[in-house]
Amino acid sequence: MELKGLLQVYEFITEMSDIGVRAIDAHGMLVVCNEKMKELEGVTNQEVEKRTAREIIDFRVEESLLQQVLHSGQSIRNHKKTFWNQKGQEITTINNILPIDKDGRILGAVEFARDISTQEFMMYQPLRRYGQPLTFETITAVSAEMKNVISTAKVAATSRIPVMLIGESGTGKDMIAEGIHHTLSIPNEQFITLICRRDEETVIAQLEKYITENKNITFFGERIEYLSMSAQEKIVELLKIHETKNHVFIASIGGDPIELISNGKLSKSLYFFFSSITIRVPSLRERKEDIMPFVNDYFLRYRQNFGSIVKGLSDEVEEILLSYDWPGNLKELEVLLDEIASLVTTEEFITYDMLPAYFRWKVQDIHRQENNTKSELFIVQTVKDLRPLDQYIREVEDYYVIKALEFFSGNVSKTAQALGMKRQSLQYRMKRMKEAADKE
Structure with a gap:
């Protein structure tokens, strides 16, 4: 195929790709920006053309990872980036940025951006997948504890004053926050979640952008203790400046506010701003009567959406x-149900062998007591039990470390000695497991 034909093929592949592609030449000028990248950035063809025209005169692409790779000649891989595009949409991508090297000469740099915004959003707000507003009617709550939470939240919605939600990861604080939003006596036009475990500069920029708008907005600062103290004080300043507007402010934290303040993780002034109404969302182990109603609702939606016969x-x-005990709370339960549902074919009832292997390891003592049988640690009885080997080994290691820590009542030094490893190595594994649990 001649060169012109090849170029047409490459152009077609680039434009039809669901990966964002952007490239600059050796002078830093933008030379490629495919449709997916324009979609991610929220810009039009005309805007890109105007930008390119300016670059031809005296403009260069802003100092960025592309420029960094161009100057260093070193690739950057699997770089996670969260930003708000020109349309005000929150976007998260995984990027690979590579130098374009021809016989040792750097001709430019190219960036490949894979959009993971939906997966990221579902990770923090899983019930959003059902395409319904998260009202208090959506929340499955039969326990007295949760009924009290919802009752207090409705009072907060009526008063429109700042609210602080306190609870462990996965308890459903985001659901309560949006429930308040949908119960406001005078409806707000938009609900914006600020996920504070991400880049704090981006979080503050998003707040600064929307808080000045004329429309009424409900802001939910999810896990504000993850922000630095300086960022928290900046948020207090912004909230007080715009306190007279008809916005509604809700924040959540993952632990006791007094302890967080004492440990320097929570700004006292930020806590006081939100503490007009404080609502503690109980863990799932404190309200186990909510488990089966939630499970039944889950499978009801599953039958309606997928035509399944599972009962x-x-x-x-x-x-x-x-x-x-559900250490990951409601979110852990929902993720488990997702994994179980992915295996359902013609079954009417979920049986023990359909539980994921890693979960069976966790509950093997319960299963053994109920069946008065000896259970095996490494359960692989059917094809459904098979998992990627590296994932399987990681889960086995995590389980083994957890059991060892239990034997020594959490004493890191004694556990490390028993496992034949350095104390720092064990602490690294414990940190990794905690981060993985927090993400759940």
Whole structure:
């Protein structure tokens, strides 16, 4: 194929790709920006053409990772980036930025951006997948504890004053926050979640952008203790400046506010701003009567959406779920149900062998007590139990470390000695497991 034909093929592939592609030449000028990259940035063809025209005269692409790679000649891979594009949309991408090297000469740099915005959003707000507003009617709550939470939240919605939500990861604080938004006596036009475990400069920029708008907005600062003290004080300053507007401000933290303040993780002034109404969202182990109604609602939606015939859990699995402590709370339960549902074909009831292997390791003591049988640690009985080997080994290692820590009542030095490893190595594994649990 001659050169012109090849160029047309390459152009077609680039434009049709669902990966964002952007490239600059050796002088830093933008030479390629495909449709997906324009979509991610929220810009039009005309805007890109105007930008390119300016660059031809005296403009260069802003100092960025592309420029860094161009100057260093070193690739940057799997770089996670969260930003708000020109349309005000929150975008998260995984980027690979590579130098264009021809016989040792750098001709430019190219960036490949994979859009993971949906996956990232679902990770922090899983119930959003159902395409419904998260109202208090959406929340499955039969326990007295959750009914009290919802009752207090409705009072907060009526008063429109700042609210602080306190609870462990995965308890559903985001659901309560949006429930307040949808119950406001005078509706707000938009609900914006500021996920504070991400880049704090981006979080503050987003708040600064929207807080000055004339429309009424409900702001939810998710886990504000993840922000630095300087960022928290900046947020207090912004909130007080715009306090007279008809916005509604809600924040959440993952632990006792007094302890967080004492440990220098929570600004006292930020806490006081939000503490007019404080709502503690209980862990799932404190309200286990909510487990089965949630499971039943989950499978009801699953039947409606996928035409499944699954009716629910076997008695054995139900007893296991009710006996388990749920350290990841409601989010852990939902992720587990997602994994179970992915295996459902023609089954009417979820049986023990359909539980993921890693979960069976966690509940093996419960299962052994109920069945009065000896259970094996490494359960691989059917094809459904097979997992990627590296994932399987990681889960086995995590389980082994957790059990060892339990034997020594959490004493790191004694556990490390028993496992034949350095104390720092064990602490690294513990940190990794905690970060993975927080993401759940």
